[in-house]
Amino acid sequence: MLRIMNGLYELLIRLVISNCLNTLAQLQQAYFACYIKQDYFFRQSDHEKAINQKRSKWLRKAGLARYWLKSNKNNSTKWQVIFSKVEHLSEIIFSLNQLRFRVHEKALFEMCFVEMQSLEKSSTTALRKIAKSLFYNKHFFDSEEMAAAIHAFEAISDRVLKIASNEPIIFLFFIQDLYALNDAISQFYEKTN
C-alpha cells in the first residue's frame, strides 16, 4: 500500500514539475515575442500584459509545486533538488529577458531577427523536451541544437550588434545567460534521466 502511495506521489510530482517547465516554455515564448514581433515598441502594453499572464501562471504553478513537495517530506528530498533546478531555470529566464528593457532601438532586433527566432525555437523546444523526459525516457534531449543557435547569435553579436549598439555589454550578458540556460537545461536532464 505504501509503495503504491509513494508511486502515485512521485507521478504527481513529475506532473507538477512537468507543468512548471511547460509554463516556463510559454513564458519564454512571450518574452521572445518582444524581440521577434515587429510591433513590440508600438504595443508594449499588450506584450507586457501577455508576459504578466504567463508570469502569473508560472508563479501559481511554482507555488503549487512547493505545496506538494512540502506535503510529503519523507519522499520529496530528491524532487526538492530537482525543483530547485527548475527555479534556477526560471531565474535565468528572467535575467535573460532583461534585454527588452535594455534595448531601445527596434533596428537592433531587426538585425538579429533570424537568430532570435532560432533561439526562441531551440530554447522553448528544449524546455518542452525536458518536461516530457520526466515521463518518457525515450525523449532524447540534445543540447547541441540550442548551442548552435547561441553560436549563431554570438557571431552576429560580434559582427553587428556590439558595433551598432550604444551599450555592447548588454549582448555579452545576454549570451552569458543563454549559455547558463543551456547548461542548466542539460544538468536538469542529466539529473532526471
Add this chain to the structure above:
Amino acid sequence: MKKLIKVNSVRHLTRILCALIIALIVNYLATGTQQGWLPFTTVVVMLTSTGSALYQGLWRFLFISIAVIAGSLIFSSVHFLYARMYDVVLGALIGILANLIILPDRVDVEYRLTFIPILKSYAKYFSALVSALINGNLTAVEQQKIMVEQHMQKLPVWIYEAGFDLALQKGYRYFFMKVSQIGEILFAIHHLVRFHYDKDLVDTIREPLLQCVLRVEQFIAALNTVLGLKKLSEGLLDFDAELAEIERRFKKRLPSDLEVASITTTKEYVYLTEFLFDLRELRGALLRLTETLR
C-alpha cells in the same frame, strides 16, 4: 466595520447584495415574466472587474439580450420576448446603476494599497540577496523569494481589463510595469548570486553594497509612505554615489589581461559586472516609480 467597508471585495459584495434586494422587490412588483430574468441580469451585469463597471456591465447586458432574443425566437412566441426583454433591461439598469452608485470601486486606493506589501517584500528580498552574495548562504533568500512570488500574484491585473478608465490607464500600466520589472531584476540577481565568487573580490565591494541595501530600503519606505497617502518626513536619498563607489572598487580589481584569464575567472567578472548592471537598473526603475508618483 469601518475597516471592512474599505476592502474592495467587501464593497463589491455589498453592492451586489443591495442590488439583488432591489431587483427582487422590483421583480415582485413590476415583473414581466416572473421567470427570474430580472434578478439574474442584475447580478450578471455586476460581475465586473475593478474600474470597468460601466463598460463590462454594458457588454454583459448586450450578451444576455442577444441570448434572450435568440432563445425566445427559437423556442417561444414574440409575446414572451417582449416580457423577457422588459425584465432584462430593468435588471441591467438596476445592476449597472448600483455598480456605479452604491459603494463604488475606489480604484485609486485599491491600486495604491496593493503595491505596498509587494514593495516591502522587494526590500527584504534585496537585502537577503546581498547578504547571500556576501556570506554565500542562500537559505534566507529562498524564503524571501517565496514571499515575493506570493505578493507578485496579487498585482492589480484588472488595470489591463477592457474598459478600464482611459484617463488612468497609461500611468497605471506604466507603474505596474516598473514594479514588475523590479521583481524580475531581483530574480535575475538571484541567478547571479547562486554563483560562487572569490571572497576577497566580494569583500572589496562589501561596504558600499551594504550602504546600497540601506538606501533601497529607505527608497521603498518612502515610496510606501507616498502610496499610503502619508507625508514624507525627509527627502529621498539617491544611491548613485554608492553605486559609483562599488564600480570604482570593482574596476580596480579587474585583471588587465581578462581575456587570457581562466574561463571561471572571466565568468566570475562577467557575472559580477552583470550584477552591478542590474543594480543600476534597479535604481533606474525605483527612480521612475518616484517620478510617476510626483
